[in-house]
């Protein structure tokens with residue numbers, strides 16, 4: 018499609034991660050002339066230093082536990098499993114390289130012009146891309162974010178999440194700081210791979226925003242797995258003596274470890290992007306401010322994905338990229354929804370969640386809560402500690418509509434994808450009840466929780 022304007026491209030995308038690649042690929046498929054710049058790695062955070070290598074390492078950790086469990090099922094001559102970190106790193110890095118290669122080839126395949134360098138604005142329609150200057154009718158910022166490091170003395174002695182994927186060997190004693198997704202996933206996985214792990218976070222419970230009962234249950238599970246949990250702790254200083262890092266907390270508590278990981282959040286990657294040269298407004302903290310169609314205050318410049326700091330998950334970034342491409346170049350404009358985004362935390366056991374928590378729902382009006390807690394069949398045999406599954410449904414009083422579903426237990430992220438369809442579409446508890454279970458599974462509990470565990474939110478004002 019030839020461009021009816023004087024610019025080099027119909028669309029130029031800055032950042033070849035989850036959001037940018039999808040936006041560029043679908044836009045080109047609609048016939049737009051598209052360019053994309055990626056300065057570090059095709060596929061972005063998710064493919065290279067996020068979801069993918071993390072999940073491979075989580076799976077590696079599971080095998081150790083399963084090998085230990087196997088004796089309970091009659092397997093013999095197994096011995097104590099030993100983990101080879103370098104072998105895992107090789108397998109992981111090969112898969113990451115394969116996927117990253119697919120991303121760049123996919124773009125070239127649909128005619129997107131790819132630039133393997135950083136880009137920055139020189140004016141609202143012009144970018145410096147490596148040693149070239151390009152112009153575009155529309156520009157999309159999809160530069161993602163970078164790990165943040167608390168500003169404390171000795172912070173340089175700690176690792177950030179990216180560093181996990183280049184470590185040559187597993188440290189023996191590890192302190193993980195942060196009670197969010199990355200803190201919990203890293204603590205659980207590194208413990209499963211044989212490290213002695215301490216997890217410290219500021220609040221009394223981890224995973225702010227998740228259902229309270231699930232937050233309590235994950236602490237029980239991680240503790241049962243041998244992780245030392247330090248709630249209410251914030252690091253104040255790190256000193257290094259040889260390979261030992263000594264972290265002094267604000268409370269005065271001291272933790273010694275061979276490695277400290279900061280998992281204290283991420284910052285939008287807007288530094289050096291030249292947002293001022295284009296006149297783009299940022300929110301406090303650096304995230305780019307956008308409207309419901311991902312337009313910035315400069316109408317032909319868009320931003321999407323983690324750089325907007327809304328729901329920082331890969332499927333959200335890709336959904337927004339796809340919707341924006343359809344809106345700008347497709348036959349029918351559309352928006353993807355930030356409502357009821359299903360979430361998973363890949364701890365052992367993992368967490369799956371969608372919709373309102375019990376606490377959020379109870380603020381809006383009367384709610385029925387259905388819960389079940391049980392030991393899954395596998396662990397009635399292994400007798401492994403801390404393996405209890407918790408499943409809960411949050412149901413609107415009166416209408417019976419499903420408002421939320423939350424679970425900690427094996428396979429919960431896999432199950433939650435299906436349950437999310439019910440919650441997103443406001444199916445009712447009665448419709449779940451009318452669905453026949455699959456036996457014997459843990460998943461059948463979703464359709465067999467008959468009696469409400471409790472009713473809450475009776476006094477709350479019904480939300481408009």
Ligand SMILES: Cc1cc2nc3c(=O)[nH]c(=O)nc-3n(C[C@H](O)[C@H](O)[C@H](O)COP(=O)(O)OP(=O)(O)OC[C@H]3O[C@@H](n4cnc5c(N)ncnc54)[C@H](O)[C@@H]3O)c2cc1C
Pocket residue numbers: 031032033034035036037054055056057058059060061062063064066067068069071134135136137159160161162178199286289290321322323324329330331332334
């Ligand atoms: C350890 C970890 C685990 C995660 N696990 C999960 C998970 O299990 N599930 C999930 O849904 N999400 C997970 N996430 C979050 C997920 O990775 C992000 O939400 C997602 O990658 C965001 O996509 P994005 O396109 O906005 O940004 P990114 O994927 O970060 O892509 C941005 C790209 O822009 C490039 N770039 C930056 N500046 C420039 C510039 N000036 N010029 C050119 N290129 C530039 C960067 O190099 C990068 O490749 C995880 C994140 C981390 C850190």
Ligand SMILES: NC(=O)c1ccc[n+]([C@@H]2O[C@H](COP(=O)([O-])OP(=O)(O)OC[C@H]3O[C@@H](n4cnc5c(N)ncnc54)[C@H](O)[C@@H]3O)[C@@H](O)[C@H]2O)c1
Pocket residue numbers: 167168194195196197198199200202218219220224250251252280281282283328329330360361362363
């Ligand atoms: N399974 C998944 O889908 C998955 C996995 C990893 C990351 N992610 C995404 O990446 C984002 C970033 O992950 P994250 O875990 O870094 O961030 P997060 O926002 O989830 O958690 C950050 C944690 O660090 C704490 N913190 C912040 N500053 C601190 C300080 N100075 N000292 C001590 N603690 C401090 C916060 O209280 C919080 O507990 C997540 O919010 C999520 O959107 C998703």
